[in-house]
Every structure is written in structure tokens, then in C-alpha cells.
Amino acid sequence: MKYLPISLTFLLFACASFPKKYNLGRIDSDVAIAVNPYFSDISMDYIYKAKINFGEKSFGGIFVVKKFGPEHHRVVFTTELGNKLFDFSFIKNEFRINFILSEMNKKILISLLKKDFFVLTHENANILNHYQKIGDSTYFETKIGNNTYFYLTTDERLHKILETKGSKVKSDYIFTELENDHAREIKIQHKNIGLTIDLKAI
Amino acid sequence: MRKLLFLIVLIAHTSLLFAQESTMSDPEITSFKAMVNKTSKTMITIQSNFTQYKHMDFLSNDITTKGKMAFKAPDMVKWEYTDPFKYSIIFKEDQLLINDSGTKSNMDLGNNMLFKKLNQLIVNSIKGNLFQDSDFTMSYFKDPKYFKVIFIPKDEKIKAYIASFILFFNKEQADVMEVKMVEPTNDYTRIVFTDRQINKPLDNEVFTN
Numbered sequence: 001m002k003y004l005p006i007s008l009t010f011l012l013f014a015c016a017s018f019p020k021k022y023n024l025g026r027i028d029s030d031v032a033i034a035v036n037p038y039f040s041d042i043s044m045d046y047i048y049k050a051k052i053n054f055g056e057k058s059f060g061g062i063f064v065v066k067k068f069g070p071e072h073h074r075v076v077f078t079t080e081l082g083n084k085l086f087d088f089s090f091i092k093n094e095f096r097i098n099f100i101l102s103e104m105n106k107k108i109l110i111s112l113l114k115k116d117f118f119v120l121t122h123e124n125a126n127i128l129n130h131y132q133k134i135g136d137s138t139y140f141e142t143k144i145g146n147n148t149y150f151y152l153t154t155d156e157r158l159h160k161i162l163e164t165k166g167s168k169v170k171s172d173y174i175f176t177e178l179e180n181d182h183a184r185e186i187k188i189q190h191k192n193i194g195l196t197i198d199l200k201a202i
Numbered sequence: 203m204r205k206l207l208f209l210i211v212l213i214a215h216t217s218l219l220f221a222q223e224s225t226m227s228d229p230e231i232t233s234f235k236a237m238v239n240k241t242s243k244t245m246i247t248i249q250s251n252f253t254q255y256k257h258m259d260f261l262s263n264d265i266t267t268k269g270k271m272a273f274k275a276p277d278m279v280k281w282e283y284t285d286p287f288k289y290s291i292i293f294k295e296d297q298l299l300i301n302d303s304g305t306k307s308n309m310d311l312g313n314n315m316l317f318k319k320l321n322q323l324i325v326n327s328i329k330g331n332l333f334q335d336s337d338f339t340m341s342y343f344k345d346p347k348y349f350k351v352i353f354i355p356k357d358e359k360i361k362a363y364i365a366s367f368i369l370f371f372n373k374e375q376a377d378v379m380e381v382k383m384v385e386p387t388n389d390y391t392r393i394v395f396t397d398r399q400i401n402k403p404l405d406n407e408v409f410t411n
Contacts, residue, residue: 045261049287051302060289060302066260074260080267080289080302081281082256082383082391083363099387101363202265202286 018150021167024131024139034125034140034151036158037181042067048186048199050077055194061085063199065121073121074098090118116188116197119144119161119173125151177201223350226342234342234349235333237376242327245377247404248273252281255392264392271395277325278409292409293321299411306411319360323353323367327378338367348372348379362386 019026039046046065051058064076076087087098095114104110125142132138137152137159152160161173170192177184184201226234249272256265269283269290282290292299298318300307319337326332333340337360338353353367363385370380377398384390 043262045263045265047265051305058302058305058307059300060305062256062265064258064261064265068260076258078256080283080287081291082254084385084389200287 018164027130027132029130038183039121051198053196075117223345231342241375246275250395250398258389
């Protein structure tokens with residue numbers, strides 16, 4: 001019985017919200033949309049050399065994104081040698097598989113890739129709450145599907161997206177080497193499964 | 203009159219275009235195969251630069267990568283990409299060795315089976331037993347500048363990924379100067395070889411990771 005209060009406190013702490021855990025203060029703001037501009041140019045071919053680490057395993061490829069119109073992107077991954085591994089289209093809320101290598105045609109993997117690349121190419125997210133930490137970035141809380149994301153901006157420039165569950169960060173998307181609206185380096189990290197995707201523009 | 207002239211010019215141009223590439227006759231195929239066999243027997247090593255063009259219809263530009271290819275008989279091949287990134291892949295006795303900017307592995311992602319097949323095609327074209335490959339239906343073409351052979355896979359599984367492999371041979375020595383892998387969607391990967399050096403000494407060390 002004496003452990004009950006401790007357990008409850010622990011449970012309460014574990015269930016605490018992400019802003020509370022990281023001491024984020026709520027702020028007032030008129031900004032209603034969090035913008036991710038990094039795949040927004042219709043005239044650009046976005047080509048990245050990708051390095052994927054999953055546990056002890058590592059493999060590479062070429063990651064390609066092309067925007068065709070509002071909320072319409074094509075995402076393709078090939079080996080360095082040119083073989084296509086998958087080819088997806090995101091058209092508004094529709095997700096289309098144009099091609100996937102049979103060895104990769106696994107529900108769990110597709111759902112992970114679909115989520116990652118939708119977040120990566122999703123340009124405008126409705127802001128639910130605004131937060132700030134003194135001396136740190138502005139945090140815009142958004143929801144994509146049923147998941148909660150925090151868009152971190154500094155000087156009105158997006159540099160990180162965090163996917164959270166309760167107080168925990170599940171995944172992060174880090175944008176660096178920013179040249180205008182082109183992120184020349186992107187890192188995606190899935191903390192819970194030990195999967196990292198490093199993208200370098202070529 | 204002007205219309206007639208235009209029509210004549212158009213027909214002349216069209217027939218010229220069609221004249222560029224034609225099907226080889228049976229005797230031509232026989233002599234071409236003999237030429238490839240003769241060349242392949244003398245080839246022990248090949249070192250060449252290559253430029254790879256990945257064409258996807260929806261992109262504004264092909265993705266261009268460059269590097270060096272090394273072959274040593276009987277079946278060692280190394281593709282070393284140097285620009286715009288460093289990456290190498292070695293095919294050696296059924297092994298696949300990868301060095302991705304310093305990260306070494308021998309992992310295959312499955313689809314490299316296709317590249318193994320392409321690699322086997324190139325190796326076989328050098329060894330001279332290319333045309334004994336029963337996995338493909340072959341058709342032969344000629345042009346003033348090259349011989350071209352289209353390999354269409356018979357295997358349904360390979361066909362789902364690759365509609366055809368196309369090899370271009372130069373007319374002087376009948377060695378491979380260009381390779382094209384065409385996907386069922388018509389997107390393709392084209393590899394063009396330049397500065398080929400034949401039978402220049404090549405250490406086995408080159409084929410280690």
C-alpha cells in the first residue's frame with residue numbers, strides 16, 4: 001500500500017505532457033499554420049544520398065522527392081545502382097504505392113515509411129498550441145493524423161519536428177544546412193526502434 | 203508546290219531516321235557473335251570510367267553519377283562511384299561487398315539480384331558466353347556506330363522489375379560501350395563507359411573492401 005503513492009506519482013510523471021516535461025511555457029500568437037518549406041518548390045528535383053541504419057545493419061540509396069502541386073508529392077527510393085526500391089505518391093490524404101520491391105512489401109514497414117515521408121513533405125500544419133522555452137526555439141504543437149508533432153522554429157525557420165507520445169519523443173526530423181528553402185541535410189531518428197535515416201543533398 | 207517539297211523533305215528525313223538502326227540478318231548475327239567471342243577471349247582486365255544516368259520521367263533532369271569500373275577475369279567486378287558521393291560495390295565469387303563512404307557491409311537489399319544479373323550479362327559478354335544465356339530472349343540491331351542487343355527476361359519475377367537490358371557494343375572490337383536497364387514503366391538506368399583500358403595490370407587488392 002505504501003508504494004501506491006510512489007507508483008501514482010511515477011505514473012503521473014510518465015503521463016505528463018511533453019510541454020510540462022520540458023518546461024515549455026504557453027505563449028499567445030496569431031500564427032495559425034506551421035510551415036515546412038523544404039519540399040515546396042515545384043521546379044526542384046530533390047535528390048539526396050541516403051544512409052539508413054537499423055540496429056547493426058546499414059544500407060544506402062538515393063532518395064528522390066518531387067512536388068507536382070498543392071499537397072501532391074512523389075517519393076522514390078532507389079539503390080545507388082539505380083534499382084527502384086519503392087515509389088510512393090501522396091495526393092492530399094490519398095497514399096498510392098506506384099511500386100514496391102516485393103521484399104519490402106510489408107505492412108509495418110510501409111506504414112512507417114508512409115508516416116515519415118508524409119511528415120517530411122507535409123507543408124502546412126494547423127497549430128493547436130504555441131510554446132516557448134526561454135533562449136530556445138518556438139514550439140508549435142500540431143496534429144498529423146492521430147499523432148502529435150511539435151514544429152521547432154528559430155528565427156521563424158523550421159529546424160526540427162518532434163513526434164511525441166505523452167511526454168516522450170518518439171521520432172525526430174532534423175533539418176540542417178539550410179539554403180533558402182532547401183534543407184541540404186535531413187536526419188530522421190526513430191528512438192523506439194533504433195532506425196536512423198540520414199539524407200544528404202547531391 | 204511548297205507543301206509537296208515539305209512532304210518530300212519530311213519523308214526523306216523519316217526514312218533517314220529509320221535507316222539509322224536496323225535488325226541484323228542471321229549471317230550478321232553469327233559474325234557479330236564470333237567477333238564478341240574473339241574479343242572476350244583476349245580480355246583479362248578492363249578498367250574504365252563510367253557515367254550513370256538514372257532517368258525517371260517525372261524528374262526535370264536525370265540523376266547523374268560518375269565513377270570507375272574494374273573487371274578482372276573470370277568474374278570480379280567493382281563499381282566505384284566517386285561523384286557526387288563515394289560508394290563502391292564489389293561482385294566477387296557470389297559475394298557482394300559494399301563500402302558506403304567508409305561504412306562497410308556485405309548486405310544485399312534483394313533487388314541487387316537484378317544488378318547481379320546485369321553484372322553477369324557484362325561478365326558473360328566479356329567471357330563470350332553471353333549468348334548462351336537461356337534466361338533471355340535476344341534481338342540484334344545494327345547502326346553505323348554500334349551493335350545493339352536487347353535482352354528481354356523470360357522470368358516473370360525479373361520482368362516485374364526490368365522490362366529489358368540493352369547492351370551497346372562498339373563496332374571495332376565488339377566490346378560493351380553502354381548498358382541500359384529499362385523498367386516496366388520506361389524509366390531506365392543508363393551506364394556509359396569511357397576511357398577503357400584493356401589488359402592493364404590490375405591487382406586483386408582492388409577487389410577487397
